[in-house]
Amino acid sequence: MTQSAFTSGVSAGRLSPEDLDANFSDLHAPLDDHTAAVAADRCYFCHDAPCTTACPTDIDIPLFIREISTGMPEAAAKTIFSQNIMGGMCARVCPTETLCEEVCVREVAEGKPVIIGQLQRYATDKLIAKGGHPFARANETGKSVAVVGAGPAGLSCAHRLAMLGHTVTVFDSRAKAGGLNEYGIASYKSTGGFAQAEVAWLLSIGGITVENGTKADLDALQKNFDAVFLGMGLGGVNALRAAGEDLENVTDAVDFIADLRQADDLSKLPIGRRVVVIGGGMTAVDAAVQSKLLGAQEVVMAYRRGKEAMSASEYEQELAASKGVHLVYNAAPVRILGDGAVAGVEFAYTQTVDGKLEQTGETFTVQADQVFKAIGQTLLGAPEGLVIEGGKITVGDTGQTSLAGVWAGGDCASGGDDLTVTAVAEGRDAAEDIHASLMR
Amino acid sequence: MADLSSNFIGIKSPNPFWLASAPPTDKEYNVRRAFEAGWGGVVWKTLGSEGPPVVNVNGPRYGAIWGADRRLLGLNNIELITDRPLEINLQEMKSVKRDYPDRALIASIMVPCEEEAWRAILPLVEETGADGIELNFGCPHGMAERGMGAAVGQVPEYIEMVTRWCKQYTRMPVIVKLTPNITDIRKPAEAAMRGGADAVSLINTINSITSVDLDNWAPEPSIDGKGAHGGYCGPAVKPIALNMVAEIARSAETANLPISGIGGVTNWRDAAEFMALGAGNVQVCTAVMTYGFKIVQEMIDGLSEWMDSKGISSIDEVVGRAVLNTVDWKDLNLNYIAKAAIDQDLCISCGRCYAACEDTSHQAIAMSEDRVFTVKDEECVACNLCVNVCPVEGCISMNPLAVGETDLRTGKEVVAEHGDWTTHPNNPSCLLA
Numbered sequence: 053m054t055q056s057a058f059t060s061g062v063s064a065g066r067l068s069p070e071d072l073d074a075n076f077s078d079l080h081a082p083l084d085d086h087t088a089a090v091a092a093d094r095c096y097f098c099h100d101a102p103c104t105t106a107c108p109t110d111i112d113i114p115l116f117i118r119e120i121s122t123g124m125p126e127a128a129a130k131t132i133f134s135q136n137i138m139g140g141m142c143a144r145v146c147p148t149e150t151l152c153e154e155v156c157v158r159e160v161a162e163g164k165p166v167i168i169g170q171l172q173r174y175a176t177d178k179l180i181a182k183g184g185h186p187f188a189r190a191n192e193t194g195k196s197v198a199v200v201g202a203g204p205a206g207l208s209c210a211h212r213l214a215m216l217g218h219t220v221t222v223f224d225s226r227a228k229a230g231g232l233n234e235y236g237i238a239s240y241k242s243t244g245g246f247a248q249a250e251v252a253w254l255l256s257i258g259g260i261t262v263e264n265g266t267k268a269d270l271d272a273l274q275k276n277f278d279a280v281f282l283g284m285g286l287g288g289v290n291a292l293r294a295a296g297e298d299l300e301n302v303t304d305a306v307d308f309i310a311d312l313r314q315a316d317d318l319s320k321l322p323i324g325r326r327v328v329v330i331g332g333g334m335t336a337v338d339a340a341v342q343s344k345l346l347g348a349q350e351v352v353m354a355y356r357r358g359k360e361a362m363s364a365s366e367y368e369q370e371l372a373a374s375k376g377v378h379l380v381y382n383a384a385p386v387r388i389l390g391d392g393a394v395a396g397v398e399f400a401y402t403q404t405v406d407g408k409l410e411q412t413g414e415t416f417t418v419q420a421d422q423v424f425k426a427i428g429q430t431l432l433g434a435p436e437g438l439v440i441e442g443g444k445i446t447v448g449d450t451g452q453t454s455l456a457g458v459w460a461g462g463d464c465a466s467g468g469d470d471l472t473v474t475a476v477a478e479g480r481d482a483a484e485d486i487h488a489s490l491m492r
Numbered sequence: 493m494a495d496l497s498s499n500f501i502g503i504k505s506p507n508p509f510w511l512a513s514a515p516p517t518d519k520e521y522n523v524r525r526a527f528e529a530g531w532g533g534v535v536w537k538t539l540g541s542e543g544p545p546v547v548n549v550n551g552p553r554y555g556a557i558w559g560a561d562r563r564l565l566g567l568n569n570i571e572l573i574t575d576r577p578l579e580i581n582l583q584e585m586k587s588v589k590r591d592y593p594d595r596a597l598i599a600s601i602m603v604p605c606e607e608e609a610w611r612a613i614l615p616l617v618e619e620t621g622a623d624g625i626e627l628n629f630g631c632p633h634g635m636a637e638r639g640m641g642a643a644v645g646q647v648p649e650y651i652e653m654v655t656r657w658c659k660q661y662t663r664m665p666v667i668v669k670l671t672p673n674i675t676d677i678r679k680p681a682e683a684a685m686r687g688g689a690d691a692v693s694l695i696n697t698i699n700s701i702t703s704v705d706l707d708n709w710a711p712e713p714s715i716d717g718k719g720a721h722g723g724y725c726g727p728a729v730k731p732i733a734l735n736m737v738a739e740i741a742r743s744a745e746t747a748n749l750p751i752s753g754i755g756g757v758t759n760w761r762d763a764a765e766f767m768a769l770g771a772g773n774v775q776v777c778t779a780v781m782t783y784g785f786k787i788v789q790e791m792i793d794g795l796s797e798w799m800d801s802k803g804i805s806s807i808d809e810v811v812g813r814a815v816l817n818t819v820d821w822k823d824l825n826l827n828y829i830a831k832a833a834i835d836q837d838l839c840i841s842c843g844r845c846y847a848a849c850e851d852t853s854h855q856a857i858a859m860s861e862d863r864v865f866t867v868k869d870e871e872c873v874a875c876n877l878c879v880n881v882c883p884v885e886g887c888i889s890m891n892p893l894a895v896g897e898t899d900l901r902t903g904k905e906v907v908a909e910h911g912d913w914t915t916h917p918n919n920p921s922c923l924l925a
Contacts, residue, residue, distance in 0.1 A: 086562075093560030096883050099843030102863070121560065161840040161884070 057325065057349040061393075061421050062301050064322040066347025072318045075345035079240045079371075083167075083174040092121035095166045096157060103152035103168060108468065109136035109477045113152060113168055120175055129179035130186050132172055137211045137480070138204055140180055140250050141233050142473045143173035144241045147334075149367040151473070180249070185256045190217035192259075195490045198223065198277040200268045203231020204472045205283030205462025207254055208479030209486075213281075214259035216487045221261045221277070223268040229255075231285055232463075233472065235310040238338040240345070270435035274457060279486045282445065282453070282460035283479060286470075287432035292330065292425050296388025305329060305339035305426035312342055321346060324422025328397050329353045330385050331426030332362040337369070339424045340377045351377045352418050356384040356402055357409060386415060388423060396420050431464055441466060451482030459486055494799035495806050496792060498532060500772045501665045501690045501750050503623045505532035505596040508807050509763065509791050512754050512775035513538050513600035513626060513669075516785075518574055520584035527588070529785035530792060533596025534588075535693075535775060538573035538628045539581055541603045541613060546572045546635075552713035555702035555722065564782045566728035568702040570713070570720055572634045573602050578616070586620040597621070598667065602628040602640050605650055607657050614662040624665040627654060629680070630696020632673050632723045642696070645671035648683035655687025667752060670694040670736075672729075677736040681746045692740065693752035693775060695733045697723025726778035730756030734769055741770025741815045759787070760794030767807065768814035827911040829899045830874035830890045832856070832867045838887040839865060845878035845888060853877050870900040 055065045067075070083091065095117040103113040111132050119128035132139035148154075148169040159165035179186060195218045199206045202224035210220040228234050233247040255262065273280045289304045291297065301324065315321045323346040329339050332355035340353040353372060355362055359381050362369065373379060383399040390396065396419045400411040431443050439446040439454035444466040451459040461478030468474040498508040510533035511517050511526055518537035526534055540546060548571055555568040574581055589597045599617045603609040617625060628635075629645030636642040644650045651668060658666045668684035670677060672695035681692050699721050701711045711719030733755020740746045753771025757763050758779040766774050779787055804810060834845070834857075841863040849857040856871035857878060867878075879888045893899060895908045913919050 090561045096842040096844060098841075099847035099859075100863075101843075102841070157840040157842045 057347055060325050062322045062324045065319045066323060066325075067319070069319055072346070076239045076243070076318060076342075078243050080170055080173075082177060083170055088120055088125070088171060088174045089123075091167050091171055092117045094158060095121070098157055102155035102157065103166075106151045106155045107135075108151070108471065108474045109139075109142070109480070111135045111139065111172075116175060117166065117168070117171055120171055125175040125178040126182065128171075128175035132176055133179070133186055135480075136473065136476050137208055137254055138233070138250065138472065138476045139172055140176040141204070141237075141242065141247065142476065143169050143176055144246070145233075145237050146473050147365045147368070147471070150365045180253050185253065187215050187257055189215055189257060189259055192219070193217040193491065195219070195278045196221070196276075197279045197281065197486060197490075198268070198273040199281045199283060200224075200270075200273070201231060201282065201284035201462070201464075202226075202229035202251070202262055202264070203283055203285050203462060203475065204233060205285075205465075205475035205479040206231070206281065207251065208476040209281045209283060209459075209461065209483045210260045210479075211254050211257060212480045212483035213486060214257050216483070217259075218278075218487070218490070219259055221263060223263050223266045223273075225265065225267055227264055229262050229264060231283075235313055236306060236335070236338075237313070237472075238309070238342055239312055240342075270437075270458070274455075278457075278490055280458045281451070281479070281482055281486065282435075282458065282464060283462040283475070284433075285463045286429035288430035289425065290428040290430055292385060292388075292427065294385045294387050296390060296394070297425075299388055299390045300393040301421060302388055302394050302423040302425070305331065305335050305424040306429065308424055309335065309338055309342065312346075318346065323348050324420065326350045326419050327352070327422045327424065328418055328420040329424045329426055330397070331355065331424075331428070332357065332364060333426060333428070334364050334368065335429075336424075336426035337364045337372050337377075339426055341372050341375045343422075343424070344375045344377055348422075350419075352380055352420075353377050354380045354383040354385065354397070354399060354418070356382070358382055358404070380418075383416075384409075384411060389417065394420055394423050397423060429463070434464070449481075450485035451478055452485065494796045494804060496532075496796060496799075498773050498807050500596075500752065501624070501667070503533070503596045503598070503665060504594070505773070506594060507532035507788075507792055507795075508767065508773035509533075509788055510535060510596060510598070510752070510773060510775045511780065512777040513598075513628065514777040514781070515571060516777060516780050518576070520588055523584075523588050524591075526780075526785045526788075527592045527595050530788045531595070531785065533598065533623075533773075535598040535600050535626050536581065536585055536622075538600040538602045538631070539578055539613065539617070540573050541609055542578050545575045545577055548572055548575050549715050551715035555713040556726075557702055557728065564778070565726060566700075566702065566724055567726040567778045567781065568700045568713075568722040568724050569697070570633050570722040573600075573628070573631065578613075582616055582620050585617075585622060589621040589623075596623050598624045598626050600626045600628050600669070602631065602635060605639060605644055605654060610654060610657045611661050614658065614664075618662055618664055622664065624667060624690075625658065625662065626667040626669050626693060627658060628669050628696075629654075630669045630671040630694075632671060632697055632699050633721060642671040642673055645669075645680055645696070646674050648679050651680050651683040652687040655684050655689045659688035665690040667691045667693050669696055669754075671696045672732060672736055672755075673699050677739050678743050678746060681740045681743075681749060685746055685749050689749070691750035691752060691772070692746075693754055694740075695729070695736055695755045697725045698729055698732065700724030725756065726782075727756045727758050730758075730762060734765060737766060737771050738769040738815065738818045741812060742818050760791045760798065763791060764795060764798060764810060765814075767810045768812070769818065770812045770815050772811055773807075822913040825910045825912055826916060827907050827909060829893045829897075829906050831869050831872045831893065832874060832876075832878050832888055833891050834865055834867060834878075834888050835886070836864065838884050840884055840887075841865065842883060844881045844883065848877050848881045872901065 097114045116128040116131040152168045153165035156165035199222040230247045327343040327348045382402045386398045445460045447465045451461045459482040462475035463470045496507040513535040553571045557566045599622045631641030668689045703712045753766030754775040763774045893906045
């Protein structure tokens with residue numbers, strides 16, 4: 053190997069293939085039967101359980117854990133999938149530490165929750181590995197629905213519609229279905245091609261056609277289908293609006309993450325010796341951690357507000373720190389430095405005064421060969437005629453937009469956090485509402 | 493420091509912990525290891541008559557049930573009495589007793605229900621220097637099919653007869669080991685006493701099938717696709733054994749009959765409980781088969797520490813101490829009123845008390861929207877179910893009402909007098925009282 057962590061600039065092959073394999077393996081190794089049984093035994097089977105209340109998809113968590121404890125992971129998986137058809141991916145990517153596991157009574161009492169996420173993965177992996185599909189379609193209704201976007205919201209909606217007997221066509225602009233599950237999740241959370249395997253398994257219910265690489269036109273869809281669901285996510289990226297943003301090796305973190313997910317050979321993926329990630333969300337953490345795992349010598353993740361305001365959870369921040377990412381709070385980028393290619397970033401320290409963020413006047417510079425921007429995504433190319441507020445399509449409780457016959461859910465729509473699990477819930481609920489409306 | 497030495501029907505041992513007649517005591521090798529580990533006594537694996545020894549199955553002899561982390565809770569076995577020649581066992585017993593004169597060595601015996609068979613074996617055993625004999629009237633499988641073991645133990649007349657033979661043909665103390673596979677444990681104990689037994693030991697194992705192989709439709713453990721019932725032992729049987737020991741200890745007829753307590757004794761506390769209910773010493777098997785002989789050190793240390801903390805200096809002060817407090821239901825004080833109370837600082841809001849009480853009991857626990865659980869005194873009967881299902885030790889307690897307080901459930905004032913069923917107005921048998 054000719055390159056190393058000390059090679060300056062942006063370069064591929066900083067680590068040996070073995071180290072890369074180890075770095076990008078499963079964040080949590082799958083539970084074996086005995087470990088799962090012991091972990092399941094810790095569940096108290098709470099009455100009206102707080103974990104279920106905290107789950108955006110309302111999975112009956114005590115029930116599925118009890119089913120694991122009695123040696124029936126397949127029954128557990130059906131309990132999960134009946135509420136959340138992407139329970140397999142959610143088990144991997146959900147910030148359980150801020151959802152079910154945060155309110156687990158054993159977390160509250162002992163600081164050691166039942167490992168709900170890992171148990172969910174144990175159960176869902178077992179059922180998917182067994183092959184076949186746990187749900188059957190209802191009789192054909194003769195109704196057709198168009199779904200825009202094959203991400204968690206769109207696929208969840210499509211699956212529920214197909215189950216209810218409708219015929220669904222999913223349109224997606226990318227080459228593969230899965231949305232952020234395929235292009236936007238950190239590699240070590242979805243190893244072994246799970247995203248595509250899950251999509252194939254989900255589609256095996258039948259009644260769903262996916263058309264990749266297509267741009268959908270809402271007017272045409274409304275004409276050709278009985279209903280439309282929009283789940284196209286957030287296609288745009290916020291600009292830094294700082295000088296030097298156009299310098300070479302200053303890119304969007306979402307593109308880096310997508311490239312990484314699609315790379316056949318990580319040793320061919322270039323990464324800077326010194327990387328700066330700007331932002332405080334999950335995308336920033338995923339980009340920063342994976343930069344480190346690819347062999348970057350120094351990775352700084354800078355966020356303009358304080359630690360408590362960061363949208364990445366405490367757990368994710370700790371994960372980043374444990375992988376060697378240097379987290380810097382209250383640092384706003386002032387300008388990107390460099391001549392041709394980026395050489396550094398100048399930051400200003402910030403503080404919050406009377407609820408307003410302001411710069412203290414003090415600045416500092418961080419050396420950088422590569423800068424990833426992760427300061428939020430924006431809705432791009434929303435069809436005309438829809439009411440949009442705060443950069444999101446305005447929807448009602450079950451996803452109805454301002455246009456009759458058009459529903460929306462997931463990151464592109466208002467309501468709920470921008471989480472996989474929330475998108476799945478919104479897609480499912482919109483499907484039920486579409487069904488009720490079509491069968492009226 | 494408490495004195496743990498034990499004198500059970502004249503048999504002395506440095507502590508009250510004996511190994512029960514079972515696989516751990518089948519050979520000199522094992523027994524020497526047990527004595528080295530610190531066991532006070534050993535009941536040698538049951539001897540049969542001279543001649544060709546019994547044979548055992550060549551497949552699994554044990555079945556078990558476990559907790560989630562494979563903690564062994566109950567063990568079932570279909571092993572028979574010793575399958576080694578009588579002479580070998582006797583030679584080994586003699587050798588061990590010679591080298592460990594301070595330890596108790598008891599011979600367990602099971603021969604056919606014929607006077608001649610017993611008369612033949614007793615002198616051979618006596619010659620080993622054994623401190624006593626234990627009559628195996630308890631083994632519930634295999635040997636029982638041949639008219640021995642539990643087949644004798646289930647017929648009080650046979651127990652009396654064989655015990656009498658033994659008392660007649662040996663000077664050694666006779667302990668009669670009882671089977672729990674019977675409706676009233678006092679009857680065989682009384683029979684043993686009539687026959688002249690020096691003591692009884694109980695319980696032997698309980699008829700059991702631990703599980704069923706649902707793929708092969710056969711009970712487990714399975715031998716070539718078939719299963720036979722075995723004898724159940726281990727922590728799971730302790731409550732049954734404790735009750736049977738207490739039944740004998742508190743019965744007027746058998747109150748003075750010494751008892752060797754057996755059944756799920758796993759640690760010092762179990763031993764102390766058996767002794768408090770009337771056992772003069774305890775015998776252990778499953779615990780050593782699970783963890784090895786070394787556990788006796790924990791038992792010695794724990795019992796000693798506990799006795800010191802209670803100011804108890806000898807085993808005799810423990811034996812039978814809880815017997816007087818073990819009564820019939822009819823003698824329980826119905827004027828004693830308690831109410832559950834939930835410690836809100838300890839409560840973790842799991843809601844198990846609520847589910848248990850609301851679904852299956854007295855609807856005496858209220859749940860608020862923000863998951864605060866409180867006891868409704870006007871409904872609570874103090875049944876203790878909430879305490880038992882609560883995962884947090886000490887979170888729910890049962891607090892007795894003081895005399896003069898009003899029970900909100902009945903509207904009645906708590907009185908100081910004892911009032912039980914024998915004098916209760918609802919009892920049809922005490923109308924005249």
